[in-house]
Amino acid sequence: MTTDIRVLDSEADLIAAANVFRTAMVGFPPLADLSPGQITTLLEPGRTFGAFVDGQLVGTADAVTSGLTLPGGSIVGHAAVTHIGVLPTFTRQGVATDLVRHQLRDIAARGEVVASLRASEATIYERYGYGVASSSQSVEVQTARAALRPGVGTGGPVRLLDTARAWDVLPRICADNRPSRPGTVGRADVWWQALRMRTESSTGPWYVAVHGEPGSESGFLRYRPIDTGTWFVSDQRTVVVEDFFAPTTEAYLGLLRFLLGLDLIDRVVFWMLPVDDPLPLLLLDRRAARVTAVHDETWLRVIDVEKALTARRYAGSGAVTIAVNDTLLPTNSISMAIKADGAERTDRRPDIQVGVEGLGTVLLGGATWRSLAVAGLARAGDPAAYDLADQLFAVRDAPYAGFYF
Numbered sequence: 090m091t092t093d094i095r096v097l098d099s100e101a102d103l104i105a106a107a108n109v110f111r112t113a114m115v116g117f118p119p120l121a122d123l124s125p126g127q128i129t130t131l132l133e134p135g136r137t138f139g140a141f142v143d144g145q146l147v148g149t150a151d152a153v154t155s156g157l158t159l160p161g162g163s164i165v166g167h168a169a170v171t172h173i174g175v176l177p178t179f180t181r182q183g184v185a186t187d188l189v190r191h192q193l194r195d196i197a198a199r200g201e202v203v204a205s206l207r208a209s210e211a212t213i214y215e216r217y218g219y220g221v222a223s224s225s226q227s228v229e230v231q232t233a234r235a236a237l238r239p240g241v242g243t244g245g246p247v248r249l250l251d252t253a254r255a256w257d258v259l260p261r262i263c264a265d266n267r268p269s270r271p272g273t274v275g276r277a278d279v280w281w282q283a284l285r286m287r288t289e290s291s292t293g294p295w296y297v298a299v300h301g302e303p304g305s306e307s308g309f310l311r312y313r314p315i316d317t318g319t320w321f322v323s324d325q326r327t328v329v330v331e332d333f334f335a336p337t338t339e340a341y342l343g344l345l346r347f348l349l350g351l352d353l354i355d356r357v358v359f360w361m362l363p364v365d366d367p368l369p370l371l372l373l374d375r376r377a378a379r380v381t382a383v384h385d386e387t388w389l390r391v392i393d394v395e396k397a398l399t400a401r402r403y404a405g406s407g408a409v410t411i412a413v414n415d416t417l418l419p420t421n422s423i424s425m426a427i428k429a430d431g432a433e434r435t436d437r438r439p440d441i442q443v444g445v446e447g448l449g450t451v452l453l454g455g456a457t458w459r460s461l462a463v464a465g466l467a468r469a470g471d472p473a474a475y476d477l478a479d480q481l482f483a484v485r486d487a488p489y490a491g492f493y494f
Contacts (some may be wrong), residue, residue: 092184093141094191097149103128106139106149106172113148113174114209130282136168138192140175140184148175148184150192153280153494157203158273160454160484161402165202168392169274169494173206189217190417193392197418202397203452204390205274207493214388218417220450222389223272223488225361227382228368232357234377235349241371244343245307250297255311256285258299259334262306268336270363271453272387272488280494293317298347300340308340310348327356332492345371361386363489387490389449392418397452398425398432405429405480412439413448421445427481440474443467454484 097106104120107128111117120128133153140148150173157167170192175184196204205222208214250258263276288295293313300308311332320326328351335341345368348357362368364383369375391397394413408428415421426435441458447466450456458478461467469475 090142090182092148092187094138094187095141096135097137097139098134100126100128102139102146103132103137105146106137106151107131109139109146109149109176110172110174112176127286131279131286133277133279136195137172138188138195140188142179142184147179148188149173150188152192152196152204153277154199154201155275155277157205157275158267158269158271159397159401159452160271160482160488161400162269163400163402164275165397165400166200167274168196168199168201168204169277169280170204170206170390171494185213186217189214193217193390193417197392197421200393202391202393202400203449204392205387205490206390208385208388211385214390215446217390218415218445218449219388219390220446220448221385221387221455222449222451222453223387223455223490224364225384225386225489225491226364226366226380227384228359228362228366229379229381230349230357230359230368231377231379232349232351232354234372234374235357236373237346237349237371238373242338242342244339244341244346245301247298247300247343247347250299250309252295252297255297256281258306259297259309259311262299262309263334266307266334266336266340270336270486270489271484272455272490274387274490274492274494276492280492298344300335300343307337308335308344310334310344312348323355325355326353327358328354330357330359333359333362334491361491363487363491365487387453387455387488389452391415391445391449391452392421394421394423394425394445394448395434397448398427401432401452403427403429403431403481404483405477407477407480409441409474409477409481410435410437410439411448411478412442413445414442415445418445427478429481440471441467441469441478451478451482453488454482455488458482 137151152168156164295313299306412424459475
C-alpha cells in the first residue's frame, strides 16, 4: 500500500481532516455548524498533513508553532503536535508511521528544537522518539476541611471576569506572565480560538476569575460546576478547575483562597496541577486534599540534540559525555560533553549512551538518569556516570505545562 502525504490547505480538506481525527478518537462527534472560513482560524497554515491512499484521506497530523521553556529559562522553538489520527479501517498498515516520520522531517526543516504532544495511548509514540518529560496530578479538595495555615499569605485581589471578555484578557495574561517553570509551552492564537469554540458550544455555566488589578493581571482560573441536575439538594456540590494559571506565589495564593472560599461548594477538583504543587502543605488538615490521579503530560521529542542541550542550563559539578542515538533523524545522533557551565559537541568516548526518547524523558528534569538505566533506556560502563548526570540535570521545579493541545 502506497501512502501519499501532503499539506492540506483548502477549507474542505481541513474539515475532512478534522473529522478523520475525530473518527479515529471514537469519542468525538464530527465538526458541525462551522461558519465559512472558521476552520482556518483553528489551524496554523501549512502544518496540517493528510495521508491519502488511492486518493482517499485516511489519516492526518498537525502542529502549532510555539516555544518551550527549558531548565534555566531558555525558550526554544517548539512544535505543539496534535490531531494525529488514522481511520480505523486503515490502522496498523503503516499510515501513522508515514505521517509521523514526515512530520518529524518537516519540524526539523523548520529549525524547531523540540516537539511535544499529549498522547491518547501510552504505547504509540516512544517508537518515534518521544519520551514522557512531565506529569500532572488531579487533586480533589474537601472545602469544609480545607482551612489554610495561619502563616499562609493572602495573595492579591481576585475578581470575576465577564466571560465575554475572557478571550481578550486571558491570552494577554499568559503572554505577559510566562512562567519560568521548565516545560512551559506558549499558548498560540489557534489554541485560544479552539478553546473558545469548545467552551462556547458546551452547555452549562462556566466562570473566569483573574488575579491582580485591571490591566496588570498576573493569573487566572477557569472553572465550572458539574452534576448540576441535583445542585440544590446535593451535599457534594463540585466545581472543576479546568485551567489554573498562577505563575507567582501571590497569584497562586489569591486564586486558591478565592476557590476555597466559594459559597455552596463542597468540593474543588483541580484537573491539572504540577506534581510538586504545595497545596497539601498549606492546609491544616492535609488530608482535605487528595490526589485522585497522576497523568503523563508532556511527551517530548528532541529534534535538535545539540541545540537543546546547549540551550539548557545545568547544576552541580563534574562532567559527563552523553551519546544520543536517533534512528529516525540520523543527523541528530551525536555526542555531547556536559558540565555545569554548559554543553558542547564532542568526539570523546561517551560515558552514557541513550536513545532520543530517553533524552526527551530527562531533558526537563522530570525523570532521573538512574531511572532510565533501570528501565533499560540508558547504558553506562560506570554506573557512577548516572549520579553525575543526575546532579547536572537536577531542577528546582518539576516540569509542567498545565494545558492540553
